[in-house]
Structures are given as C-alpha cells and as structure tokens.
Amino acid sequence: MKRTLALLALIALGSLLEPAARADSWTISLLPGADISGAPGSTIGWGFTIMNDSSSTLFLDNLSADLFQSATPNAELFSFPMVDPNSTLTVDYVPGMYGLYELTWDANAPIGFVNGGTFLVSAQWCDAGGIVCTDAPDQSVAFSATVSAPVGVPEPATLLLLAAGLAPMVMKRKRHF
Secondary structure (H helix, E strand, O other), X not given: OHHHHHHHHHHHHHHHHXXXXXXXXXXXXXXXXXXXXXXXXXXXXXXXXXXXXXXXXEEEEEEEEOOOOOEEEEOOOOOOOEEOOOEEEEEOOEOOOEOOEEEEEOOOOOOOOEEEEEEEEEEEXXXXXXXXXXXXXXXXXXXXXXXXXXXXXXXXXXXXXXXXHHHHHHHHHHHHO
C-alpha cells in the first residue's frame, strides 16, 4: 500500500512538472523568399521570419540543410535565437553577418545551375524560467538557389553591335582631322 501511494505521489508530482500537451505552433519563412540567385563567385543568402504563436518561449536549437553543389555553404550566420511568446522575429540577410544561411557560388558554376532542397529547423518550448522544456515540432522550408549571369557584363552580341555603331563615328572623326 505504501508503495502504491508513493508511486501515485510520484506520478502526480511528475504531471505537475511536465508541461501540458500543446496546441502551440510556430513557423519559419525565408527572406527575401525561397528562390534566390547570384552570379558565379558571388555570395547569396536568406534572412528569415519566425512566428511564435504560443504562450511559451521558443528556443531554436538546430539547423540543417540539404547538400549544396557548385557552392560553399555557410550556416554560421544563424544565431539560434529565442522568440518570445506570441511574437515574431525577423532577421534580414546581411552577407557574412546575419541571416539563416548563405552560400558562395564556385567561380566556375554553370549559369542556370540550381541548388534546391530543404532547411530543417528544430526548437524547444520552454516555460518562463527556461527550466522545463519540451521539443517543439520541427519546421522545414524549401529553398532554391540559381546561378545567374553576371549583372553589367555585356553579351558578346551586344559588344559587336556597340563596335559596329562606334566604327563609323571613329572613321568620320579621323577624316575630319
């Protein structure tokens, strides 16, 4: 009888310490969007917005991504923030400093090449004191990064047209002198 009472007391104590089952939710989205692009050799990346629709503090504790090809990834920007109850956190991408993730395209990455996949972010719900924590559902968000043509570098056909237009002007100027 004493053992039964002791066991019931432990169960009751455990239920007081264990947070109640939650219907809380959180989401993550990418900034400026899931699809980004950059020229070979350039560094591009994503910022993020996290919405915590719960009455508990959300502590982000893990970030992973599918593999990247023709690029060097950098996940060190992500600071594993905490998000207060019923609030939103937005962090813009600042190259080499802030954001969710960045990658630097190889200098010889072919134009039109696409890296696509998923970021997976894990978190925990914690009480006001941060003492009792439980796993929050993982969130995944799809991404796409495309190698684009360098901006400001004219196509060969454009250079040919420019030369054809300038040639008569140069010839006229030479005849004038």
